[in-house]
Amino acid sequence: xxxxxxxxxxxxxxxxxxxxxxxxxxxxxxxxxxxxxxxxxxxxxxxxxxxxxxxxxxxxxxxxxxxxxxxxxxxxxxxxxxxxxxxxxxxxxxxxxxxxxxxxxxxxxxxxxxxxxxxxxxxxxxxxxxxxxxxxxxxxxxxxxxxxxxxxxxxxxxxxxxxxxxxxxxxxxxxxxxxxxxxxxxxxxxxxxxxxxxxxxxxxxxxxxxxxxxxxxxxxxxxxxxxxxxxxxxxxxxxxxxxxxxxxxxxxxxxxxxxxxxxxxxxxxxxxxxxxxxxxxxxxxxxxxxxxxxxxxxxxxxxxxxxxxxxxxxxxxxxxxxxxxxxxxxxxxxxxxxxxxxxxxxxxxxxxxxxxxxxxxxxxxxxxxxxxxxxxxxxxxxxxxxxxxxxxxxxxxxxxxxxxxxxxxxxxxxxxxxxxxxxxxxxxxxxxxxxxxxxxxxxxxxxxxxxxxxxxxxxxxxxxxxxxxxxxxxxxxxxxxxxxxxxxxxxxxxxxxxxxxxxxxxxxxxxxxxxxxxxxxxxxxxxxxxxxxxxxxxxxxxxxxxxxxxxxxxxxxxxxxxxxxxxxxxxxxxxxxxxxxxxxxxxxxxxxxxxxxxxxxxxxxxxxxxxxxxxxxxxxxxxxxxxxxxxxxxxxxxxxxxxxxxxxxxxxxxxxxxxxxxxxxxxxxxxxxxxxxxxxxxxxxxxxxxxxxxxxxxxxxxxxxx
Amino acid sequence: xxxxxxxxxxxxxxxxxxxxxxxxxxxxxxxxxxxxxxxxxxxxxxxxxxxxxxxxxxxxxxxxxxxxxxxxxxxxxxxxxxxxxxxxxxxxxxxxxxxxxxxxxxxxxxxxxxxxxxxxxxxxxxxxxxxxxxxxxxxxxxxxxxxxxxxxxxxxxxxxxxxxxxxxxxxxxxxxxxxxxxxxxxxxxxxxxxxxxxx
Numbered sequence: 001x002x003x004x005x006x007x008x009x010x011x012x013x014x015x016x017x018x019x020x021x022x023x024x025x026x027x028x029x030x031x032x033x034x035x036x037x038x039x040x041x042x043x044x045x046x047x048x049x050x051x052x053x054x055x056x057x058x059x060x061x062x063x064x065x066x067x068x069x070x071x072x073x074x075x076x077x078x079x080x081x082x083x084x085x086x087x088x089x090x091x092x093x094x095x096x097x098x099x100x101x102x103x104x105x106x107x108x109x110x111x112x113x114x115x116x117x118x119x120x121x122x123x124x125x126x127x128x129x130x131x132x133x134x135x136x137x138x139x140x141x142x143x144x145x146x147x148x149x150x151x152x153x154x155x156x157x158x159x160x161x162x163x164x165x166x167x168x169x170x171x172x173x174x175x176x177x178x179x180x181x182x183x184x185x186x187x188x189x190x191x192x193x194x195x196x197x198x199x200x201x202x203x204x205x206x207x208x209x210x211x212x213x214x215x216x217x218x219x220x221x222x223x224x225x226x227x228x229x230x231x232x233x234x235x236x237x238x239x240x241x242x243x244x245x246x247x248x249x250x251x252x253x254x255x256x257x258x259x260x261x262x263x264x265x266x267x268x269x270x271x272x273x274x275x276x277x278x279x280x281x282x283x284x285x286x287x288x289x290x291x292x293x294x295x296x297x298x299x300x301x302x303x304x305x306x307x308x309x310x311x312x313x314x315x316x317x318x319x320x321x322x323x324x325x326x327x328x329x330x331x332x333x334x335x336x337x338x339x340x341x342x343x344x345x346x347x348x349x350x351x352x353x354x355x356x357x358x359x360x361x362x363x364x365x366x367x368x369x370x371x372x373x374x375x376x377x378x379x380x381x382x383x384x385x386x387x388x389x390x391x392x393x394x395x396x397x398x399x400x401x402x403x404x405x406x407x408x409x410x411x412x413x414x415x416x417x418x419x420x421x422x423x424x425x426x427x428x429x430x431x432x433x434x435x436x437x438x439x440x441x442x443x444x445x446x447x448x449x450x451x452x453x454x455x456x457x458x459x460x461x462x463x464x465x466x467x468x469x470x471x472x473x474x475x476x477x478x479x480x481x482x483x484x485x486x487x488x489x490x491x492x493x494x495x496x497x498x499x500x501x502x503x504x505x506x507x508x509x510x511x512x513x514x515x516x517x518x519x520x521x522x523x524x525x526x527x528x529x530x531x532x533x534x535x536x537x538x539x540x541x542x543x544x545x546x547x548x549x550x551x552x553x554x555x556x557x558x559x560x561x562x563x564x565x566x567x568x569x570x571x572x573x574x575x576x577x578x579x580x581x582x583x584x585x586x587x588x589x590x591x592x593x594x595x596x597x598x599x600x601x602x603x604x605x606x607x608x609x610x611x612x613x614x615x616x617x618x619x620x621x622x623x624x625x626x627x628x629x630x631x632x633x634x635x636x637x638x639x640x641x642x643x644x645x646x647x648x649x650x651x652x653x654x655x656x657x658x659x660x661x662x663x664x665x666x667x668x669x670x671x672x673x674x675x676x677x678x679x680x681x682x683x684x685x686x687x688x689x690x691x692x693x694x695x696x697x698x699x700x701x702x703x704x705x706x
Numbered sequence: 707x708x709x710x711x712x713x714x715x716x717x718x719x720x721x722x723x724x725x726x727x728x729x730x731x732x733x734x735x736x737x738x739x740x741x742x743x744x745x746x747x748x749x750x751x752x753x754x755x756x757x758x759x760x761x762x763x764x765x766x767x768x769x770x771x772x773x774x775x776x777x778x779x780x781x782x783x784x785x786x787x788x789x790x791x792x793x794x795x796x797x798x799x800x801x802x803x804x805x806x807x808x809x810x811x812x813x814x815x816x817x818x819x820x821x822x823x824x825x826x827x828x829x830x831x832x833x834x835x836x837x838x839x840x841x842x843x844x845x846x847x848x849x850x851x852x853x854x855x856x857x858x859x860x861x862x863x864x865x866x867x868x869x870x871x872x873x874x875x876x877x878x879x880x881x882x883x884x885x886x887x888x889x890x891x892x893x894x895x896x897x898x899x900x901x902x903x904x905x
Contacts, residue, residue: 082737157736219747223739232723232740236731241746245754263777269768273761280754287750295725329775412874415793420872421821478733555782557789561871566782595862598872602865605826605835616834679835 023066053544091148162219176203194572241285252505273329282320308359315351340401371461392439523570536695591700815884832894845902
């Protein structure tokens with residue numbers, strides 16, 4: 001067999017490596033800032049783009065798409081050519097991919113703090129950026145697939161299976177969840193509303209975890225763990241079974257984010273059972289990773305790279321067990337909307353994603369620079385600080401979540417809520433927020449050591465741009481191969497098979513939500529928002545209120561007692577996008593406007609509260625939003641907003657009944673402002689705060705107006 | 707290092723991993739990464755089967771038997787019915803509305819004030835959204851009964867919500883007593899302008 005010579009170009013690997021390091025630091029720094037803002041609510045100093053609710057999406061997007069995203073591309077661009085024994089198909093596509101992705105990140109880092117958001121978690125980016133993401137994702141896919149076409153190795157390795165599944169599934173998820181109609185260059189409404197929007201969003205959101213934070217990292221694991229340990233993979237059979245089971249089952253699990261919500265029972269049940277069935281396939285990955293280290297445990301004690309991989313894989317095992325447990329209704333009844341979820345996801349990101357990325361880079365840098373790691377000792381220190389940081393981050397938050405959930409649910413013997421004042425339950429867990437910030441600081445400190453080590457290692461060596469390799473040409477399939485082995489020899493068919501497998505769950509869950517009327521029973525008293533309320537709602541979205549305030553009252557005695565009648569699917573039909581939220585750092589606002597309920601506050605209260613929350617509640621941890629009081633309301637766009645809503649079937653024709661939306665807006669604003677002025681508040685009609693108050697006072701009232 | 711593996715006798719058609727003696731799969735070599743021919747761990751298989759059985763039973767309980775704990779509306783109704791049955795019967799007639807002046811009641815009233823009332827009337831009673839409670843001006847009267855009724859039923863048009871579902875009669879009376887005994891006549895930091903009539 002004649003060996004063919006070819007050359008790997010390490011330039012893109014190097015670029016993605018530095019991008020991973022840079023954005024990792026940025027993502028952690030923003031997260032740390034957000035953690036401190038929760039303890040010191042005045043820290044944002046009245047600056048709109050520094051406020052918690054604008055930084056939180058920046059933190060999550062930076063962690064997921066910038067830090068982990070670049071680490072994925074690093075793994076793909078380094079391992080794929082070596083596994084397929086051919087250079088990447090196109091340097092030009094690779095460059096477009098790299099710079100396109102970094103450009104998207106920069107756009108995100110600018111638009112999110114400025115309040116340009118769709119408010120769908122991890123899909124906040126506005127439509128022009130979404131279009132860019134899709135283009136760049138296609139460029140990436142094209143490069144990956146064409147490299148497979150040009151390969152010299154007949155069969156594709158399990159790491160590549162995971163890269164393929166990642167690529168097809170993320171493409172499907174991203175496009176479907178981001179279907180929207182623009183109202184202007186920077187704003188749009190999603191085509192879905194309310195509970196349907198929520199289902200699509202959490203189908204996406206959960207599978208962003210599955211197919212962006214899990215499957216590509218498993219691919220990374222399957223290449224870098226055996227390489228770093230110099231050990232064979234534990235079980236090929238397990239690879240096959242857990243790969244297909246994982247991608248088939250994962251896609252169904254989204255509804256577990258909507259347990260005890262207005263989502264119909266059947267969809268919730270599918271979310272529960274598919275989450276439970278995910279335990280074994282997830283652990284299949286963990287076993288295959290950890291057992292690959294059999295015979296190399298002595299090395300694990302010495303080598304910071306392997307140590308990080310072991311903690312990463314263990315964290316993966318922990319969070320993939322915890323996830324299904326949180327999907328059980330009894331557990332979810334406690335955990336949902338609390339810091340428990342925050343703790344859970346950080347085991348995943350700090351443990352699994354972070355440690356895999358650190359380990360991979362510690363292994364790669366000396367190889368890319370033909371030198372030794374600058375300081376093994378420093379890397380070991382990083383390992384310990386990061387591990388401690390992760391524990392200091394999550395354990396207090398588990399405690400906080402559990403404590404707060406129990407306080408919310410507690411009744412006195414007389415049958416009253418034991419803690420009717422939401423703030424009491426926040427003050428109780430505030431010490432845990434201090435500890436979390438301390439844990440985050442530790443983890444960040446570790447990351448700084450990492451940067452120092454990477455930098456010095458690179459400086460001590462010389463970058464090896466081109467690496468020679470040789471391999472025989474691709475051979476013909478051999479007789480007697482099993483069906484899966486045959487499929488491994490046909491990457492295009494493999495890709496189509498993965499696509500079919502991941503489409504099933506989504507289609508079965510989403511289509512009936514649209515076609516079967518009983519899933520969203522109509523409530524006749526539910527009306528569209530007035531133009532002013534719609535503008536107010538857009539401000540609510542812009543400020544990211546949903547990040548701390550839910551709008552989904554669950555059918556529990558304590559929630560109904562605290563917030564009013566539980567939320568019905570039919571109430572959400574005009575909500576483009578839905579605003580259920582996923583965390584209650586502050587109280588639920590679904591019925592904020594209902595005057596007969598305990599949470600009702602007069603207009604003047606809202607005005608003063610936005611200006612200075614601590615003036616109303618000294619211990620409140622809400623930041624001030626003074627710009628809402630200064631900014632003039634921009635209603636140049638209202639006609640286009642209403643016409644987009646009409647295209648979704650929102651009955652503005654009959655609702656406005658020929659009235660000009662701008663006039664309707666001005667009339668309602670004048671009335672609210674007049675009320676405020678009569679209470680001694682000096683305010684103009686055309687301020688943003690007026691629209692926001694209009695929206696808040698409308699919340700949840702339709703059901704009570706019958 | 708290689709030790710004899712009793713379960714997998716060596717066979718010339720195969721290669722074996724030198725450290726574990728597990729069988730390697732021939733021709734599986736990806737950039738130097740080899741794969742072992744190990745079976746799925748039995749406990750793992752059982753774990754998978756058990757979760758599948760769980761899923762089937764779960765779905766049957768919902769779709770066939772409409773189990774109380776899986777049908778959300780039923781579960782809610784049951785919990786609410788249970789709570790209603792447990793509720794102690796409030797004997798409204800027996801409850802007497804008279805000013806409380808003992809330390810325990812006033813301390814309890816102060817606690818309620820700090821937790822709930824202070825949001826609108828401020829901790830020192832100086833008033834903010836709600837009126838000043840330290841001066842001698844009253845919008846809705848100044849007797850224990852007047853104040854008790856406001857706390858119970860609220861003044862919705864002004865933003866004062868009813869507290870009958872949040873505070874027991876005893877708690878309502880305690881906080882009203884706290885206002886009249888302790889807050890009245892004090893000097894808050896930033897008192898709100900008097901509202902209502904002077905008494």
